[in-house]
Structures are given as C-alpha cells and as structure tokens.
Amino acid sequence: MNNKLLEVKNLKTYFETDQGTVKAVDGINFFIEKQKTVGIVGESGSGKTVTAQSIIQIMPWPGKIIDGEVLFYKNEKEIIDLAKLDPKGKIIREIRGKEIGYIFQEPMTALSPIHTVGSQIIEAIRIHNSMLTKKEARKKAITLLKNVGIPSPEKKINDYTFQLSGGMRQRVMIAMALSCNPKLLIADEPTTAIDVTLQAQIIKLLKDLQKKYEMSILIITHDLAVIAEMADEVIVMYLGKIVESGTVFDIFDNPKHPYTKALLKSIPNKTSKKYLDTIKGMVPDAFSIPNGCEFEPRCEFSIKGKCNKYKPPIIEIKKGQFVRCFLYEKACEENE
Numbered sequence: 001m002n003n004k005l006l007e008v009k010n011l012k013t014y015f016e017t018d019q020g021t022v023k024a025v026d027g028i029n030f031f032i033e034k035q036k037t038v039g040i041v042g043e044s045g046s047g048k049t050v051t052a053q054s055i056i057q058i059m060p061w062p063g064k065i066i067d068g069e070v071l072f073y074k075n076e077k078e079i080i081d082l083a084k085l086d087p088k089g090k091i092i093r094e095i096r097g098k099e100i101g102y103i104f105q106e107p108m109t110a111l112s113p114i115h116t117v118g119s120q121i122i123e124a125i126r127i128h129n130s131m132l133t134k135k136e137a138r139k140k141a142i143t144l145l146k147n148v149g150i151p152s153p154e155k156k157i158n159d160y161t162f163q164l165s166g167g168m169r170q171r172v173m174i175a176m177a178l179s180c181n182p183k184l185l186i187a188d189e190p191t192t193a194i195d196v197t198l199q200a201q202i203i204k205l206l207k208d209l210q211k212k213y214e215m216s217i218l219i220i221t222h223d224l225a226v227i228a229e230m231a232d233e234v235i236v237m238y239l240g241k242i243v244e245s246g247t248v249f250d251i252f253d254n255p256k257h258p259y260t261k262a263l264l265k266s267i268p269n270k271t272s273k274k275y276l277d278t279i280k281g282m283v284p285d286a287f288s289i290p291n292g293c294e295f296e297p298r299c300e301f302s303i304k305g306k307c308n309k310y311k312p313p314i315i316e317i318k319k320g321q322f323v324r325c326f327l328y329e330k331a332c333e334e335n336e
C-alpha cells in the first residue's frame, strides 16, 4: 500500500539574479508519509525554506522551479504534480491552506496588524468553506484557538496581533494553518522567533495537534534539538543539496556525512566540554559553489584530487539511509 502523501523528485528551484544563478534547491529527492514528520536541517542558506516554499509555489521573485516534480497524493486515485501548476492558478490556491497548511518563520510578518485575530482566522476558514456562515466560522475559529492553547479564546479572538505575546502569536499562526484541517503542515522554523521556554511548549503543541488532526508535518529548522524531538525522518541540506537522509535514529546514532557529524558536534550537551565545536569555515557564497563536493573546503576527511574535483554520488549506506559522499563508495561496492 502506498503510504506517501508527498513526493519530491529531482526538484530544482533557481533564482536568476543580476549577479548570476542561485541554485537554492538543486535536484533534491524525498517523500513524506501520511501522519509522519520529516525534518529538514542545515545552516543558513542551505535551501530549507526555498524547498518548503517550492512545495506550494510561494518562492519569492525571481525564484522559479526549473525542473522536477512535487507529487501530492490527494487521495487513492488522484496524484497532482504541484510543480507543474500555475502558481497563481485556482488548483494551487485551493491546495494552499486547505490541503497544505504553512506556518511562517515570522508570525509578525505573516499576520495582519490591522485585522483582529478572529477576522483573519475566519477569513482563512471561509476561503475554503464558502458554505459556512460567519457565525459558524467564528465558532470554528474559537475552537481552533482553544485547540492551540489560547486561554479565553472567546475574548482573544477580538485582539489584534500586537496585543499578543510572541508565543501567543505563534499559536495564532498555527491555528490559521490548521483552519481547514490540512493533510500536511509545513512549519518553517516555528520556534525561532520565540524564547527558549516557550519553544518546548510549541513543539509539544505541534505533536499533539498532529495526532488530533492526523497530519503529516514537514518541519524546517537549523536546530537539531527540535529535529530530535519531532522528526521521524531527517534530511540534512547543504548548499541546495541533500547530503544525508535517514531515520532520526540513523542520523543521531549513526551519522555518516562529515557535515552531519559536524552539525551534531555543535549541539550543546549537558556533559560536553565548555566550548562547543563549531564547523570549520563558512558556507560558500551561492555564486562560487565549489567544483567538487560542495562541503569539501570545510571537510576534514577530504580526499584531495577527488572530493575537490568531482561531485560525489548518492550512496544508500543502509536501507533508507542515504549519504552523498565519496568516503562511502567502498561500502557501496561491498553491499552490491
């Protein structure tokens, strides 16, 4: 039985700029199963947000999908390639919000300052459920606010976003994203704009809501601790490419790619030494991508003459765990 909800195949999203082409997403493959959580992790500029935006075609100008497929398994019989839809067309507009909800990085920029919380949620509900009366939509909005843990929702529904704390705003954003019971919730750095004590609450909330609404989640973060808490499957991105993917256990207990290993070493740990390891060097400029492996200039295991010259292949190191690295070519041959 096919349990997939979304499948991304060889997706490429580029930005043609005056300085040159930014290959923000450069040929990535992954899938999300029903009611599972996939986490995308990587440093700033690795292409996480553009990947998420590409799924529902909301990339900023001049971003464009230039190749690949985004297959959405709407039901048993219907598969829609979202990458081929007109970004302004009716079909994708119906899918956005109704089938796929999106939590933006910055609630303040995503929510309107001049409308009450209630009117924004009610509008989101009514766009996709035109049959509902205003009164019914209002009732639903209050239930949603209650479900995301907003106290006295009957009162808070009349508030403006500036009257709410950061954590409450994030909850409103989540309520909006859930307004039409989406099958997939995309959460782009849902905990970045709020303080640490609230982060754990938001993560717990997302996990509870996932069960309640039977959704899949795609979570984007640079924070491996968030990934460890939430994800079933993990994708590690670097300069527009997936360098490693596998289950959360594969990635945390048995990471293979030197970049994944370096990311893991940089997580604070109660027992670790005083100073954390940082990853050597900087992410290269999007216009000067290395000729060989993208990570080679920063890699302590680089094989000179190979890693700096050629693009590494993707190797399935064990069932379901993939790594893009020359170091594992031998393991691959032995497995064959």
Ligand SMILES: Nc1ncnc2c1ncn2[C@@H]1O[C@H](COP(=O)(O)OP(=O)(O)OP(=O)(O)O)[C@@H](O)[C@H]1O
Pocket (backbone or CB within 6 Å): 015, 017, 022, 023, 024, 042, 043, 044, 045, 046, 047, 048, 049, 050, 051, 060, 061, 062, 063, 222, 286
């Ligand atoms: N409007 C734009 N014009 C040109 N390049 C862009 C634009 N938006 C994003 N990019 C580029 O696309 C690449 C991927 O960016 P993206 O925002 O997806 O990274 P990210 O991994 O989500 O990082 P962050 O955690 O900082 O959001 C970067 O090189 C970025 O500069």
